[in-house]
Amino acid sequence: MKQLIPNSSSQLQRVEFDLHGLVGIRLIDPSPEDVSAVSKQLGVHQVPLLREPDITFRFVKHLLTPPLRHLGFKKLGFTDNALFVFEEGANGGKVRIPFAQLGRKCEIVCESGLQNVPLLKPILALTALAKGFASVHASAFVHNGIGVLMAGWAESGKTTALLGFATRGAELVGEDWVLVSSDGQKMCGLPTMIELSSSHLESLPQVRRTIKRSRLLQLAILHRFRSIQDGTQGRKGNRTPLGKILRRIVIGLEHRASPTVTPQAIFGNQVGALAGRPDKVFLLVSHDDPWFEVKPTPPSEMALRLAHLAQYEQIPLLEHYLAFKFAFPEATNPIIESSFTSHYEILSHALIGKDIYTVWHPYPLNFSELYEEIQPFLKQPTSGPIGLSPQFMAPRFTRTELQ
Numbered sequence: 001m002k003q004l005i006p007n008s009s010s011q012l013q014r015v016e017f018d019l020h021g022l023v024g025i026r027l028i029d030p031s032p033e034d035v036s037a038v039s040k041q042l043g044v045h046q047v048p049l050l051r052e053p054d055i056t057f058r059f060v061k062h063l064l065t066p067p068l069r070h071l072g073f074k075k076l077g078f079t080d081n082a083l084f085v086f087e088e089g090a091n092g093g094k095v096r097i098p099f100a101q102l103g104r105k106c107e108i109v110c111e112s113g114l115q116n117v118p119l120l121k122p123i124l125a126l127t128a129l130a131k132g133f134a135s136v137h138a139s140a141f142v143h144n145g146i147g148v149l150m151a152g153w154a155e156s157g158k159t160t161a162l163l164g165f166a167t168r169g170a171e172l173v174g175e176d177w178v179l180v181s182s183d184g185q186k187m188c189g190l191p192t193m194i195e196l197s198s199s200h201l202e203s204l205p206q207v208r209r210t211i212k213r214s215r216l217l218q219l220a221i222l223h224r225f226r227s228i229q230d231g232t233q234g235r236k237g238n239r240t241p242l243g244k245i246l247r248r249i250v251i252g253l254e255h256r257a258s259p260t261v262t263p264q265a266i267f268g269n270q271v272g273a274l275a276g277r278p279d280k281v282f283l284l285v286s287h288d289d290p291w292f293e294v295k296p297t298p299p300s301e302m303a304l305r306l307a308h309l310a311q312y313e314q315i316p317l318l319e320h321y322l323a324f325k326f327a328f329p330e331a332t333n334p335i336i337e338s339s340f341t342s343h344y345e346i347l348s349h350a351l352i353g354k355d356i357y358t359v360w361h362p363y364p365l366n367f368s369e370l371y372e373e374i375q376p377f378l379k380q381p382t383s384g385p386i387g388l389s390p391q392f393m394a395p396r397f398t399r400t401e402l403q
Contacts, residue, residue: 016049017042020188020275022179023127026053031112034059041120043192043263054127056107063094063111071323078327085118085320097123099324102317103130103335121177122317125310130335133179134346136306137313140173140187140276141165146378147276149178149187151306152284157365161284163200163266164367171270172263180278184350188275193260204266211259280378281356286363292373293360299351302358307344314339 015027015035019042026049027038038057039046068077068084074092077084084094093111095118103126110117125135138151139162148165152158162175174189181187196204263271283297283305311318321336335342357377361370 015046016053017044018047018049019044019124019128019190020179022131022133022188023055023124024049024051024053025124026056028056028058030057030059034110034112034114037114038117038120040193041116043190052105054105055123057117058107058109059112060109061112063096063109065094069327071326076320076323078324083320083324083327087114087116087118089115097320099321099336100328100331100333102126102333119317119320122314125177125179125314126317126335126339128179129339129342129346132182132346134182134306134343134350135310135313136178136180136187136347137176137309138178139175140178140189140278141170142173142276143168143170143378146380147173147187147279148378149180149278149281150284151281151309153309153312155363156284156286157361157363157370158284159194159196159200160365160367161370162194163196163204164371166266166270168371169270170267171272171276172267173274173276175263180347180350182346182349184352184354185277186275187278191263191271191274194263194266195258195260197258210261210265215259278350278354281351281354282374283358284365285358285360286365287360288362289360290362292362292369294357294373294377297356297358299354299356300348302356303344303347303351306347307340310343311340 012029015030015038017025017038019025025038025042027035030038035046063084065077065082065084066079068079070077074086076086077094082096083099084096086092086094093114095111095114096109097119098106098108102123108117108123128135136149136151137153137158138149139158140147140149141162142148143165148170150158150161159175162170162172166172172189172191173187175192175194177192178187178189281302283302318336321333324331355377357374359370359374361373
């Protein structure tokens with residue numbers, strides 16, 4: 001039977017976070033470093049809960065267990081009644097996660113000293129899903145009183161769009177991870193750190209001046225190398241096995257070298273309640289053509305795309321859940337297993353009556369061009385659902401050849 005050896009303090013300390021009144025988190029007996037690590041992942045300040053928490057993280061010095069049965073060394077291990085996840089890294093600590101209870105009130109036990117709590121954001125998203133909120137991989141902001149949700153796959157231009165609207169006075173709602181209510185009246189996000197590429201920094205000179213010169217030089221070299229690689233190999237070369245490997249390595253190095261800044265560094269005092277109403281929904285998709293194309297999209301199609309995108313973002317959690325099912329074949333979690341259906345149903349209701357568009361654009365995304373193309377669609381929302389009004393019977397396109 002496992003043993004929990006608590007930290008040395010005689011009285012257990014409690015630290016609490018409240019995410020928009022939706023998900024309550026309590027840390028029990030954390031070290032200052034533990035509080036800092038969780039705060040960094042969440043991006044929110046501590047606040048006392050006025051209710052019982054949805055997720056409790058109990059920190060201990062060591063999680064003593066019987067000999068583990070391993071699923072990949074130092075990755076996953078299980079005993080007769082529990083699954084343990086190892087933090088990445090040579091000295092990563094263990095975390096006991098009750099996968100059968102995720103989405104409901106549960107307690108997760110962590111070894112103190114973790115740099116990051118494994119699967120924290122996917123677990124939060126699952127908890128919100130059980131309460132009728134769908135997680136969308138998107139940037140969100142309020143621009144001239146209009147709530148805008150810009151969803152998309154990784155490297156689709158969401159951050160570029162967010163930074164561009166920040167320069168035009170937009171108020172931040174969220175970056176990378178936004179929750180949308182089933183009635184479509186609310187979207188909310190977390191003020192987590194924003195990762196900036198070299199192209200982002202070019203458009204933000206005031207932020208660029210705060211980055212160390214050595215980091216800027218490293219980014220410039222990697223960006224130049226990738227440009228040369230793309231130019232010499234072309235698209236066909238990048239599709240060869242070696243080309244794919246080299247490109248993946250360079251992109252990984254760029255990602256590691258990319259600086260992160262607080263939302264306040266970009267938005268200043270335009271970081272407010274981190275909530276709004278999603279009046280306009282855009283899905284950003286890059287393509288090989290040199291023009292922009294903006295077209296209205298039926299809510300059912302957008303709901304399906306965003307539900308699949310949400311499922312993709314949950315892959316780390318799903319992988320661990322399958323390992324849990326391997327370890328305990330009779331156990332199950334209906335919330336996880338029905339997550340795609342739940343996302344689709346919530347989004348199908350949330351998108352009714354919204355102005356919804358798909359934006360096809362060249363890569364990399366030029367914000368000025370993007371703004372010119374979508375600005376006509378950023379007016380007051382329409383009164384009826386898309387697809388029922390005659391102007392939506394045939395797609396409207398705008399195409400601008402890039403110079």
